[in-house]
Structure formats: C-alpha cells, structure tokens
Amino acid sequence: MSNTPTSPAAAPAHDENQLMTERRDKLRLMRQHQAEGKGVAFPNDIKPAHRAEALFAQYDGNTKEELEPLAVTVSVAGRMMLKRVMGKASFATLQDASFGPSGGRIQVYINNEGVGEDVHNAFKHWDLGDIVSATGTLFKTKTGELSIHATGIRLVTKSLRPLPDKFHGVADQEVKYRQRYVDLITDEAARKRFAARSKAVSTMRSFMVDNDFLEVETPMLHPIPGGANAKPFVTHHNALDQQMFLRIAPELYLKRLIVGGFERVFEINRSFRNEGISVRHNPEFTMMEFYAAWWNYQDLMTYTEDLIRHVATQVAGGTVLSYQGKPVDLSQPFERLTIREAIIKHTDAGANVDNAAWLLDALKRLGKHSAKDKLEERSLPSLQVTYFEETVEEKLWQPTFIMEHPTEISPLARANDTRPEVTERFELYITGREFGNGFSELNDAEDQAARFHAQSDAKDGGDEEAMHFDADYVRALEYGMPPTGGCGIGIDRFMMLLTDSASIRDVILFPALRREA
Secondary structure (H helix, E strand, O other): OOOOOOOOOOOOOOOHHHHHHHHHHHHHHHHHHHHOOOOOOOOOOOOOOOOHHHHHHHHOOOOHHHHHHHOOEEEEEEEEEEEEEEOOEEEEEEEOOOOOOOOOEEEEEEEHHHHOHHHHHHHOOOOOOOEEEEEEEEEEOOOOOEEEEEEEEEEEEOOOOOOOOOOOOHHHHHHHHHOHHHHHHHOHHHHHHHHHHHHHHHHHHHHHHHOOOEEOOOOOEEOOOOOOOOOOOEEEEOOOOEEEEEOOOOHHHHHHHHHOOOOEEEEEEEEEOOOOOEOOEOOEEEEEEEEEEOOOHHHHHHHHHHHHHHHHHHHHOOOEEEEOOEEEEOOOOOEEEEHHHHHHHHOOOHHHHHOHHHHHHHHHHHOOOOHHHOHHHOOHHHHHHHHHHHHOHHHOOOOEEEEOOEHHHOOOEOEOOOOOOEEOEEEEEEOOEEEEEEEEEOOOHHHHHHHHHHHHHHHHOOOOOOOOOOHHHHHHHHHOOOOEEEEEEEHHHHHHHHOOOOOHHHOOOOOOOOOOO
16 A cells, blocks of 8 residues: 555545435444443553654664564554554555654555454445554555554554545635634645744744743733734723723833833733735734844844744744745845835836825826825825836845835834935835834934824824824833834745745634634
C-alpha cells in the first residue's frame, strides 16, 4: 500500500444521515458491551509513545532485512484515514499531528495472529474517521513501506459523522472556514499553514524579547475607543453600568506604559473593528504593536524591516518568496517614498501632484467617492493621500515604506518640524496591501489635546471613525513621555504572504462568518 495521503472517500457516496445512523448503532452496541463489562466505549488510558514522522525519520532508511532483527516496538494513535480489509489481513492508515513527508500518516497491518481473531473481526466494523490506537513492531512491506505489525489495536473515539469526500469549489471553501476542524483533518496544507502561523508568532515574540522589549497585556474592553480611526464594537458592562468598546488598537495603553517608565514594550493580541469583511479584512484580527523610547519613525522602519526579514527566514526558509505566482523580494532594502514621491513614480500626475484642483478632478473622474466624503473640503496633503490610495497602493508589490501622512488624518503622530501639515509617519506596503503602520509619537500634551478636540468635532459632524477625546491619555502625557516611536504590524496579512494565501480567512482558524441558517 502506498503511504501517499489519499482522500478518505474511495467508497461510493452514501446518504450522510444513513451513515450516521449506522455509526450511532455501532456506538450503541459499544455502550451495551461496556454495561456488560466488555470494554469502555470512550477509553481514557491511551498514551501513544511515538509519532509517525519521528518513526519515518529514524527508521525509513532501514531496509526490510535491517529492520526485522531490530524488533522495534512502538505505540501510536491517530485518526483512521484509510482502511482495507483483505480477508485474513487488514490495513489501516492512522494520521497523527506530526508534519513531514509522511503527512503524519503511518500504516498498520492487522491480522488474527497479531491481535487475535475477535479484535480483528471488531476492527472490520470500524469506520474512517475513528480515532484508533495501535501497538506493534515496525516492519517494511514488500513494496518497502514502513508499517506497524499490530499486536494490539483499540478503538479510542467513535466518529459519528463521516468525513467529506473532497474540498473544492466555492461552496466547499466556506465549509473549510466554517468547519475548520474538518479542514484540518482532511487537508495537510491547512495544518501546515497554521503551524507556520504559530511559528511566526513565536519567532516574532523571541525577536522582540531578544531586543529588550517587554511583553505586556493591555485591556480588550475600553471605556473610550482609541488608537486608530475605526468604528468600534459596542457593548455594556452590567456591574459598572456603562458602555464599553472592544478595542480597536492597544496604542494608547501601551504609550501610557512608556510614560510609566517601561522604555520598550510590545503586545501580540486581538483588535476589533466593526467594519467590512473581505479577502483582506476580518473584524477580529491579530496585531503586534511595539513602542520604544528614544526612537523615531526612521528607527522604526529599519527595525521593522529587520523583523520581517528574520521571521520570513525562520518560517518560510528565506527572504525571496512567491505570492500568488509573483516574486516578493524581502532581501533588498525596502524602498522609502513619501506619498508625493510615490504618486510621481507610479502615476502620470507629474507636477499636478501639488495641484489640489487637479487632484480633486482626478478623484471625481475615478468615481469612487460620494458627496459625503467632502472632497472639496480636503487639504492638499489629504487629497494626495486619497489619490495615492486609489491609484498607487495596489502597485506597491515589493516592500515599500510610504511616508509623511497628513497631520489631519494622523491625530497621534508627531508633525514634521519643518512641514507641520504632514507627520513623521509611515505605512509598509507589500503585495499592494498595508502590512504595518508606525510613526514618531506625539508627546506634546497640549498638541494632543488640540488634535483630540479636532477629532471630536469631526465625530460631531458625522465621522463615525473619528477618535474620542481621551482625557486620561492627555493627563498621562502631561506627566511627560520621552521621544518615542511606535508601530503596529498586521500578523494576519503577514501570514498571507508567508503561506501564499489568497484570503485572510485562510490564515485565521475561525474567521467571522454569517450565522448558519
């Protein structure tokens, strides 16, 4: 038998309800036997000592003749993905949680001599998807496949629902997201993708700690939403009898810690924004935000570049990646452009980049804005950033830092000392998507209060994403915050790149979905 992972559904399709009825009947019989003292329906004393991948790594290089005198005894457990009954002998392929060339699968050979006639006969009635344990001796079949000659085999967990045939097509794609547990059972690529995510997060954490950053945790429930221009989720705290908000960003709490004397802090955790869902947006998403005293936005860009390169090397095996069939080169220095420079480089605007009337007319021609966007009231820097978003953003395939965002849309960033209409801020773009946002922090308490007042006015004017006035944060700044740089990196989008995933839902274990009917 081949050890190549195969779809579990080689048999003809049956009505799922009928199959479940048959499996429940089998479980009912197992419970009856348990009541008669003939075993346990759901045993809890299983302790497998080996995993498939480790066994293949250690013994697959041995020949049949070399392996036989070693008499290697092993115990394994996993989900039965393949089964073949051949009269006096049977084969089962068990899948465990290990990764590698075998796909975490190993074949078990069962016969009367090894496990006894009664156990073998019982095995013949087990189903694909059942969780099974086996003990026995390693050997190689005539075709050279590493296998286990079972001396014992037990049904550990009865699977009541049959595994699906395959996953393909739009409808099945939603099943993969909605029933991620089935996706992980049947698709090794999915298991590897989420293992890569775990490794990426742990690598980021280690990198931060190695660079003297202190990991902290800040509140998920905020009395005032802040830290980003976004629409929050609203809830109510009964004991406090007050409205609360799921955080849209941890920024203001992390900067309070800088005020308190922690000079380098970071947090890896969830943020929530009550906005659209798309291939690049999920209302619940994971970010890493970090803040360092005595850094400015230039320092942040250098550090972020090093971080991304390091994680890519550890997780993807290098810094030259392929995303959706196109190369992405993280090995070269990331390009740094102002918004103005990016427009000139990637469009035919030319000198018109500084002409507000031309930009306004160009945006109207694009037809993506309505009267409520109030384009006519926008400043030149604001029109430039809007034009950039509409015409340049998607062209930034290779890593590019875009700098100098307008002060009016960057209420927490330090303004440029010589051009106060723009800030010391950057956004990192890769594959036409924003991956990170950072800036030299505004540490002037009076300026911050004035910016908050302007945001409050915008909110009163109907801007649902404008920030609230956070009096306590202003009070914290009044105690004094050293010059500081801060950055947030979207881990979900980063994982899309590292795993070559087309949708953010492919890298989130349980993405937001409409409730099932």
